[in-house]
Amino acid sequence: METFLIRALQLIMSLSLLVIIHEGGHFLFARLFKIRVEKFCLFFDPWFTLFKFKPKKSETEYAVGWLPLGGYVKIAGMIDESMDTEQMKQPAQPWEFRSKPAGQRLMVMIGGVLFNFLLALFIYSMILFKWGDSYVPLENMTYGMEFSERAQKIGFQDGDILLSADGKKLERFNMDMLRNIIEANEVTVLRDGKEVTVYVPEMSLLEITKDAEPFVTYRLPNLIDSVIPNRPAALAGLQKGDEVLAVNGKPVTSWGQFTGTLRKLQEQTGNADGTDMRQITLIYSRDGIVDTLSLATDSAYMIGVAPKTPSQIYKPIDINYSFFGSFPAGIMLGVNTLKGYVSDMKYVFTKEGANSLGGFGTIGSIFPKTWDWYRFWSMTAFLSIILAFMNILPIPALDGGHVLFLIYEMVTRRKPSDKFMEYAQMTGMVILFGLLLWANFNDIMRFIF
Numbered sequence: 001m002e003t004f005l006i007r008a009l010q011l012i013m014s015l016s017l018l019v020i021i022h023e024g025g026h027f028l029f030a031r032l033f034k035i036r037v038e039k040f041c042l043f044f045d046p047w048f049t050l051f052k053f054k055p056k057k058s059e060t061e062y063a064v065g066w067l068p069l070g071g072y073v074k075i076a077g078m079i080d081e082s083m084d085t086e087q088m089k090q091p092a093q094p095w096e097f098r099s100k101p102a103g104q105r106l107m108v109m110i111g112g113v114l115f116n117f118l119l120a121l122f123i124y125s126m127i128l129f130k131w132g133d134s135y136v137p138l139e140n141m142t143y144g145m146e147f148s149e150r151a152q153k154i155g156f157q158d159g160d161i162l163l164s165a166d167g168k169k170l171e172r173f174n175m176d177m178l179r180n181i182i183e184a185n186e187v188t189v190l191r192d193g194k195e196v197t198v199y200v201p202e203m204s205l206l207e208i209t210k211d212a213e214p215f216v217t218y219r220l221p222n223l224i225d226s227v228i229p230n231r232p233a234a235l236a237g238l239q240k241g242d243e244v245l246a247v248n249g250k251p252v253t254s255w256g257q258f259t260g261t262l263r264k265l266q267e268q269t270g271n272a273d274g275t276d277m278r279q280i281t282l283i284y285s286r287d288g289i290v291d292t293l294s295l296a297t298d299s300a301y302m303i304g305v306a307p308k309t310p311s312q313i314y315k316p317i318d319i320n321y322s323f324f325g326s327f328p329a330g331i332m333l334g335v336n337t338l339k340g341y342v343s344d345m346k347y348v349f350t351k352e353g354a355n356s357l358g359g360f361g362t363i364g365s366i367f368p369k370t371w372d373w374y375r376f377w378s379m380t381a382f383l384s385i386i387l388a389f390m391n392i393l394p395i396p397a398l399d400g401g402h403v404l405f406l407i408y409e410m411v412t413r414r415k416p417s418d419k420f421m422e423y424a425q426m427t428g429m430v431i432l433f434g435l436l437l438w439a440n441f442n443d444i445m446r447f448i449f
Helices: 002-032 102-131 149-154 175-183 205-209 232-236 255-269 326-349 351-356 360-365 373-391 399-412 418-448
Strands: 037-044 051-053 061-064 067-075 133-135 145-147 161-165 186-191 194-199 216-218 243-247 278-286 289-297 317-319
Touching (some): 002 067, 002 102, 002 373, 102 326, 102 373, 161 175, 175 205, 175 326, 243 255, 255 278, 399 418
Antiparallel strands (some): 037 067, 133 317, 145 216, 243 278
16 A cells, blocks of 8 residues: 555656746746636646636636646637637637637647656756666676567577667667667667677567566576575575576576576466475585575575676776766767657557556556655656657647647638537547547556456
8 A cells, every 4th residue: 555655656757847947848838929828727627726826916726636647727818628619710819829829829828848858857866966877788798688589589598698689789778778779770789799799580579578577687696695584595595605506407597597497386386375495406505515405485485685786896987977078978868768669659559559558557557666856856857758758649628639720720721610629639638538448458457367
């Protein structure tokens, strides 16, 4: 319950900030062009609002709705989420949206997307300023990588050091690295001191992320770095620094092989309830002395040990940024994040992509179980990128739909009729609510099954 509340609070805080910034972009450009904004609402407020106030001498009412699906600003003289068609039947006023030049109206509509993207760049810059950047170059990971069964069938081998994909240097272990490998025709690796080319067939990033095994991960030595008190390993007497050599007589030469062997044992016996303990035999080495012990695992064949991290094994590259120096790096990080997200959007239009869509449960799950400001701000920046991109899509009811109609007007010098805009807005809202229902239905099905 505590984990749920922490994640829910992070989600609400993040969405609130993103909605305020997004709608603030529309609001500021509207006021810049002297367009009246009748309402600024955080979240939606069908039937009633949780809170509202209107400052003296202000034309704008500020409110907080009860439905946290977004927010809106009610701009006078346009058909938007409020569906106020009665206002559109009255003569146009000089302070209304519809009375302004198409160029000004375009700036009002892209204001939200622009502010969300700028927010993401600013957050990324401040993350780099506060925490800096640290990574281990792939070429320095002399222990190499570990690959899934799918990757090994392609031609990768455990211990390969990743060098480049289609001639582009692979620098660090992250989603961009995986994306570059999947989309490449050939990947160059260092194997036994020689450069070897692995030819990659056409694959889907969405498909490989659904595999039980990660396509590629760090190859770590099978040394125990920490032992959790009162768990099977500690109770059996295993200690930090012990090297695992075999499980049930099967030799293991890396941490991945060790945990993979335990995982296969679990798959062979099936899931058990939490009270069922399973016996395994370990051969291990301590200070050069080889010994054997039998110990009970928990129902998932876990014993309560952890390996060294790559940054403990290899010397990482630490980069610190000054306040002003953080902005170019933050902009580059934001742009690369957007490029990656846009590249992955092609999977949404597949059957697997539609089934993988997630709602608020999925979004909430990306936040950490415990409060972590670094993770919170990283996820908020990422969601701001997503919100900016999704809103600029040319779908009626989204900012991109309004932008599309404004560009049509600027090119043809013909404004779409109010009736057409009304039907387009209604159609877009039906599409969006349909997608919202489907995404949250997927979350419910994942929770049940």
